[in-house]
Amino acid sequence: MGKEIETPSPKNADTVQTTELLNRHWLSKNVFEIELARPKSFAFEAGQTICFHHESLKRYYSLLSTPDDPILKLCVHHVPKGLFSPILADAEIGSRFKFTGPHGYFTFKPSQRDPVFVATGTGIAPFVSFARSGIKNFTLFHEATTAEEIYYQSYFKKIKSTYHPCLPSPQTAAALPEGMHQGHVAACIKANLPRTTYDFYLCGHGDMIRNVTLLVDEWFTGSYVYTEVFF
């Protein structure tokens, strides 16, 4: 069960609250998942973010957990020379952090069109929350630099979503793990997604979001595009 922190009921998403680091485990040499205490009255929708306030820094992170989870979970890329992610990577269990939230509008909007989720790296986080919240019948494309950075693949394989992990860097056919595509996610979408209209949800690196939006304009005319740019 999650550990509750007593804070006054937040008046709005900009009310500063306190949380405590409960656990951390590394998913790869660069990325870790953390668990945080969930303040009693903190409510959010799948796909929303929280913002840490640390001294003069503010940093946003997508919630990996679902609205019903007793704790808050995040999936964080450790940027070695970054100002804040190394603090989260090194903090003692039990450390307290200030945050605001929930923030953002990158939530699921049901429609007649099939949903297509597209992520780079830790941009997979809101889609884990969508899927764990019960959203089904989506197609997911996830690009990462190495096979070990295709996080949550066993989960997505288990729930039998239509799942396309992609590795852009040159790989020999023999080195490419089974079921993974070689190439950037935009090329993978073009090669694998039937040409009709969809609701695209794009999350992660700005270059991917630009490239996939251009592809949608050209190839999937009439589709909707929702975006969450991490950097």
Ligand SMILES: Cc1cc2nc3c(=O)[nH]c(=O)nc-3n(C[C@H](O)[C@H](O)[C@H](O)COP(=O)(O)OP(=O)(O)OC[C@H]3O[C@@H](n4cnc5c(N)ncnc54)[C@H](O)[C@@H]3O)c2cc1C
């Ligand atoms: C709405 C929103 C949601 C976000 N959600 C997440 C999330 O769920 N997980 C997460 O890891 N980050 C997320 N980010 C990025 C996060 O807010 C920070 O920018 C990141 O942790 C780096 O902060 P830093 O202070 O360590 O690095 P800084 O000193 O601010 O250095 C910034 C540089 O770090 C690199 N960088 C930033 N984010 C990433 C990343 N995710 N992967 C690889 N390199 C990166 C880029 O080169 C960027 O120019 C999100 C950003 C936004 C705006």
